[in-house]
Amino acid sequence: APGEPIECLAAIAWEAKKPLDVTKVIVAPPGPGEVRIKIIATALCHTDAYTLDGLDPEGLFPCILGHEAAGVVESVGEGVTSVKPGDHVIPCYQAYCGDCKFCKHPESNLCISVRAFTGKGVMKADGKPRFTTLDGKPIFHFMGTSTFSEYTVVHEQSVALVDKTAPLDKVCLLGCGVATGWGAVFNTAKVQPGTSVAVFGLGAVGLAVIEAAARAGASRIIAVDINADKFPAAKEWGATECINPKDHDKPIQAVINELTEWGCDYTFECIGNVAVMRAALECAHRGWGQSVVVGVAAAGQEISTRPFQLVTGRQWKGTAFGGYKSRVQVPQLVDEYLAGGTLLDKYITHRLPFTQINEAFDLLHSGKTLRTVLTF
Ligand code: NAD
């Protein structure tokens, strides 16, 4: 009942590199400015695996991971006005308050309203988590979303209200991976018709980049992966050619620069590998090519290149959630999906019950999935 703690199923990450513990937790009622959501469907993104592997400098344990989901508002805390019980929502790790310097800037989505708290795994109202074990041990939140739980509590700034007719077990993908790839193309790079694009890493994020680049009218889309099993999907999504770096004895940037003469107008790194980030920059077109870092690299990793690469006109950029201002634009992405013409359904290669979440992580590591959607 609203105002009461809820006992429900969740997956606790007790420590790095250990399987998740699927068990009961207590979810406190939402505090002021907070929303308690019943999660209907949650997918796994590579970033969940990265954090579980202990690679995220902000990673805290024990925690409840998960950030690509959709659900229904169960109750709201004091002062919450933008959603009400029964509303269909997508939790957004990139919050949007509409009021801060970043929300007001047309070129940024990096809302600052709750970021310090989501990075520390707690809620802003009292600096505490809303999750505890049955014996009262606190469990940290993750990315302000923690969707690997039947119920979660998030800040109001992190809740996008979406059309009630949208299938939650599909549009959950707009909470991270697919939205990020689309946005990297439309918002960050602003890909123009008739241009050339190279995409490194053909998971859901890289494929979403390909989908969007094709829609933006790119005429050449080079897809790169060390796993050739990814190539049929890349072609179907719109790649014009596929390259496996393992088939070549020179660096991949040299291969692409030869194929294209001066490099591609836009390149996207969708892996999280700093050596590939360098390669992607170095096959961006001399004079104007843009290289967008989408992949998230492990703690301690740094990028490097010869400054000459920038002196001669290449631009290095990055994107978080594809630059989308979440609470405003996620509902629009859902409407766009409902209108038809997007490939959203095709990213879902596997479906499992939530209790099989550890198998879903195994699948993610196997390279055989794009997205696995878990339902409760
Ligand atoms: P994924 O694991 O499904 O896909 C990664 C792909 O990269 C795989 O196909 C793999 O075979 C390929 N790959 C690995 N090493 C390679 C190499 N050296 N050369 C070429 N290909 C290689 O991951 P995903 O869920 O699509 O996420 C991709 C990346 O994007 C991750 O780093 C994730 O953390 C990040 N991410 C960032 C944002 C953001 O907002 N910036 C959002 C979502 C995901």
Ligand code: AHE
């Ligand atoms: N917490 C990390 C890095 C993780 C990271 O960069 N996350 C991306 C989203 S990945 C989604 O799958 C992001 O949006 N970052 C911006 C932000 O504010 O977190 C670290 O290095 O500390």
Ligand code: ZN
């Ligand atoms: Zn993600």
